[in-house]
Amino acid sequence: xxxxxxxxxxxxxxxxxxxxxxxxxxxxxxxxxxxxxxxxxxxxxxxxxxxxxxxxxxxxxxxxxxxxxxxxxxxxxxxxxxxxxxxxxxxxxxxxxxxxxxxxxxxxxxxxxxxxxxxxxxxxxxxxxxxxxxxxxxxxxxxxxxxxxxxxxxxxxxxxxxxxxxxxxxxxxxxxxxxxxxxxxxxxxxxxxxxxxxxxxxxxxxxxxxxxxxxxxxxxxxxxxxxxxxxxxxxxxxxxxxxxxxxxxxxxxxxxxxxxxxxxxxxxxxxxxxxxxxxxxxxxxxxxxxxxxxxxxxxxxxxxxxxxxxxxxxxxxxxxxxxxxxxxxxxxxxxxxxxxxxxxxxxxxxxxxxxxxxxxxxxxxxxxxxxxxxxxxxxxxxxxxxxxxxxxxxxxxxxxxxxxxxxxxxxxxxxxxxxxxxxxxxxxxxxxxxxxxxxxxxxxxxxxxxxxxxxxxxxxxxxxxxxxxxxxxxxxxxxxxxxxxxxxxxxxx
Amino acid sequence: xxxxxxxxxxxxxxxxxxxxxxxxxxxxxxxxxxxxxxxxxxxxxxxxxxxxxxxxxxxxx
Numbered sequence: 157x158x159x160x161x162x163x164x165x166x167x168x169x170x171x172x173x174x175x176x177x178x179x180x181x182x183x184x185x186x187x188x189x190x191x192x193x194x195x196x197x198x199x200x201x202x203x204x205x206x207x208x209x210x211x212x213x214x215x216x217x218x219x220x221x222x223x224x225x226x227x228x229x230x231x232x233x234x235x236x237x238x239x240x241x242x243x244x245x246x247x248x249x250x251x252x253x254x255x256x257x258x259x260x261x262x263x264x265x266x267x268x269x270x271x272x273x274x275x276x277x278x279x280x281x282x283x284x285x286x287x288x289x290x291x292x293x294x295x296x297x298x299x300x301x302x303x304x305x306x307x308x309x310x311x312x313x314x315x316x317x318x319x320x321x322x323x324x325x326x327x328x329x330x331x332x333x334x335x336x337x338x339x340x341x342x343x344x345x346x347x348x349x350x351x352x353x354x355x356x357x358x359x360x361x362x363x364x365x366x367x368x369x370x371x372x373x374x375x376x377x378x379x380x381x382x383x384x385x386x387x388x389x390x391x392x393x394x395x396x397x398x399x400x401x402x403x404x405x406x407x408x409x410x411x412x413x414x415x416x417x418x419x420x421x422x423x424x425x426x427x428x429x430x431x432x433x434x435x436x437x438x439x440x441x442x443x444x445x446x447x448x449x450x451x452x453x454x455x456x457x458x459x460x461x462x463x464x465x466x467x468x469x470x471x472x473x474x475x476x477x478x479x480x481x482x483x484x485x486x487x488x489x490x491x492x493x494x495x496x497x498x499x500x501x502x503x504x505x506x507x508x509x510x511x512x513x514x515x516x517x518x519x520x521x522x523x524x525x526x527x528x529x530x531x532x533x534x535x536x537x538x539x540x541x542x543x544x545x546x547x548x549x550x551x552x553x554x555x556x557x558x559x560x561x562x563x564x565x566x567x568x569x570x571x572x573x574x575x576x577x578x579x580x581x582x583x584x585x586x587x588x589x590x591x592x593x594x595x596x597x598x599x600x601x602x603x604x605x606x607x608x609x610x611x612x613x614x615x616x617x618x619x620x621x622x623x624x625x626x627x628x629x630x631x632x633x634x635x636x637x638x639x640x641x642x643x644x645x646x647x648x649x
Numbered sequence: 650x651x652x653x654x655x656x657x658x659x660x661x662x663x664x665x666x667x668x669x670x671x672x673x674x675x676x677x678x679x680x681x682x683x684x685x686x687x688x689x690x691x692x693x694x695x696x697x698x699x700x701x702x703x704x705x706x707x708x709x710x
Binding site: 171 | 654657658661669672673676677
């Protein structure tokens with residue numbers, strides 16, 4: 157497979173990640189059953205309950221198991237289980253695991269594992285719902301709410317926690333007080349108290365996506381998540397917008413659309429705030445967060461952007477991109493990035509280069525089509541002016557500071573070539589750095605950025621960004637070229 | 650819904666024995682077995698792609 161095929165065409169990347177998480181589940185079960193020394197100090201009943209549920213899950217119909225285990229939260233759960241187990245014998249905790257421990261108040265990997273293993277019950281509960289089979293927990297499952305029931309559109313909502321005894325005859329049995337919560341496609345009619353609601357499912361051809369913010373209600377995920385507690389009505393309100401955005405991808409970037417059915421599970425919509433706009437977490441494959449309202453075509457470009465973070469995370473599981481060096485390539489915020497205001501890790505810059513290539517192609521297709529409104533075409537031209545310059549700076553930064561593995565180097569060469577192609581394509585379309593910047597209002601409208609009574613240009617904002625954010629002077633060469641060539645309309649490598 | 654191939658833990662345990670052994674070895678601290686893939690440690694911060702889309706006030710409408 158060529159590097160370009162690996163980067164853009166390999167739809168198996170999503171399935172391999174699913175398989176790996178299944179392999180990890182088997183390994184965790186074997187480790188727990190084979191080595192009691194590793195987990196000394198953890199209640200034996202808790203281990204026995206996990207192994208009993210694992211055996212039940214392992215006997216499930218493949219279609220049912222896959223529906224549940226493909227849920228983004230399954231990957232999150234199994235990776236934490238692997239890392240906490242390894243930490244029990246001395247492996248250092250990772251960033252996510254440390255934050256997880258902080259959020260749940262665990263003081264050791266064993267305490268964290270004792271909290272984490274019972275969370276497997278959510279997958280057994282989901283499998284019961286999906287397969288119609290009853291399951292009773294030996295010890296009730298203390299679920300933190302809201303709980304997105306994996307692989308289903310069902311969301312358990314209420315105050316803070318629910319005590320779940322199992323699933324029986326189409327109902328979730330909860331305790332304190334004991335009652336049966338019906339699980340049906342119509343959802344609960346109640347709007348308060350413990351209840352099961354149904355999140356929207358958006359369909360576009362063979363793509364089917366849950367709009368479910370509760371998927372992001374997880375300890376240690378690293379994303380502020382108070383917005384996950386918003387009523388599901390917010391998701392329903394904007395479901396049509398999501399359909400329009402998926403239709404835009406189908407029309408203007410069919411090759412990405414062809415990956416969505418296999419790789420996209422859940423989108424969470426949130427209202428605008430000052431904290432985050434759109435985000436993807438490496439630990440939740442097939443899920444991302446986007447801010448609405450938005451123009452549907454801009455939202456489609458955000459979907460393409462976030463979805464490709466997911467894709468690259470999957471590609472990364474084939475092997476390391478970076479050689480080990482003195483700097484922390486993954487989390488060390490050491491380098492100028494043309495996309496953000498603060499210094500970024502090399503890994504983040506690599507992700508930005510990767511995700512903005514398909515975003516460029518999307519806006520290029522829209523500009524060539526020419527049939528959308530003038531506001532949207534203006535936004536397209538702005539993106540076509542801005543992205544190639546940013547890509548070139550990003551590639552230069554990686555070339556300057558990263559030490560790639562042979563695998564990473566192969567992919568980097570392909571990305572650099574595509575960044576050059578983008579420059580050539582934009583130039584061929586007559587796009588210049590004098591293109592006006594188009595901003596997006598909080599209601600999703602597209603407007604030129606006006607300052608001192610005139611339109612701000614892409615070249616000006618790129619230069620201003622370098623001056624404000626390249627605090628280490630890493631990109632002095634690009635800055636000089638940009639300043640000198642503002643009238644020449646192009647940024648050279 | 651085209652979600653691709655279904656997987657089964659029973660089939661995986663037969664077809665991917667080496668990878669399961671490797672993962673189990675990693676859990677137990679075998680230095681030759683990578684615990685996962687070292688690249689994946691932190692959530693990306695897509696929300697900070699500020700320059701990509703300047704946010705304007707609706708009052709400019």
